[in-house]
Amino acid sequence: MQSVILVGGEGTRLRPLTFQTPKQLLPIVGVAMIERVMQELVGHGVTDAVLALGYLPDRFTDAYPTNVIAGVRVSYALEPEPLDTAGAIRFAAATAGIDDTFLVVNGDVLTNLDITRLLDFHRQRGAEATIALHRVHDPSRFGVVETTSDGRVAAFIEKPPRGQEPTNLINAGTYVLETSVLERIASSGRVSVERETFPELSAAGALYAMHDDAYWLDTGTPTTYLQANADGLSGRDGRHSDGVVDGSWVHQSARVDASASVVSSVIDRDVVVGSDVSLEDVVLMPGSVVEDGARIRTSIVGPGAVIGRYAMLGATCVVGAKEHVAPGSELSGDVRLGGV
DSSP: OEEEEEOOOOOGGGTTTTSSSOGGGSEETTEEHHHHHHHHHHTTTOOEEEEEEOSSHHHHHHHOTTSEETTEEEEEEEOSSOOHHHHHHHHHHHHHTOOSOEEEEETTEEEOOOHHHHHHHHHHTTOSEEEEEEEOSOGGGSEEEEEOTTSBEEEEEESOOTTOOSOSEEEEEEEEEOGGGGGGSOSSSOOOIIIIIHHHHHHTTOEEEEEOOOOEEEOOSHHHHHHHHHHHHHTTTSOOOTTEETTEEEOTTOEEOTTOEEESOEEOTTOEEOTTOEEESOEEOTTOEEOTTOEEESOEEOTTOEEOTTOEEOSSEEEOTTOEEOTTOEEOSSEEEOOO
8 A cells, every 4th residue: 555644744833853853753762753753654554655755855765775775665755835734635645656545644743653454444435535533632733623423524623723623632643544535635736635635525425434443643842842752751642662671761882981870761862961960851962962960951962962960941942953052051941942
């Protein structure tokens, strides 16, 4: 089966980490997010995928020169201009020559959704398109989906005002589509699948949706990115991350002083952690350095960044690639350090 993976977004909410790296290439417990997505797909019979690229496309092609990601053969569709979600789906499907039922997933959503069940649901109802649904506490940031008893979508409302949501079932970002859906999407310009294509399909009675209680996480903010790593450490994501010891993961090439305290944290390759350092709910990306006596909690330290001696970082700091935090600094709150 073939799949379109949407990876074209700029990841603005994760800046400065995404100034030089697409968010789908950021690591989750040492494994690139896009690889975790592909690992789930291959378990449900996906053999080929086309990545709908827009932002920093060379980062993907450089990272996977053999055109294989986690066992899935990949091709690339680089948008000539921003096409929005539906436009990107149509362009990628045409580029890859997709001519049968196919899957669409958002490359920044981690889930263990039963895709095989979703496909069966789609086929049993003779749907033109089927959406996976997920229940959330605050649905105002997502597309809210109302359905009839048999799963037909009665209304698709993109990001309703808080307090006015008719349901807390949201569009979970995984779709099964027939190729006829592509004919509903304009061949040029920006087209939103959430605001245009799905409401049109709903009005035609051709859109269905299936609720699933699977693990699901949109990783697009520092808080949810940290949550993704915490879930990977604990196994809450339904996966087993190799090498987790006492609730933390330390790459074999990292050097961590024996006096350091490490709690529920990820320490990636070539990281150096000095003496009397305290880390709690922290992600240290490759090549970063934490000097003696530093205290870091609920924060992300980008590749090659240096945290000076006795610096204190509290929730939720994001330190960009190769940034230096001065010795003795005290930072907390929604602090972002680093530019392009």
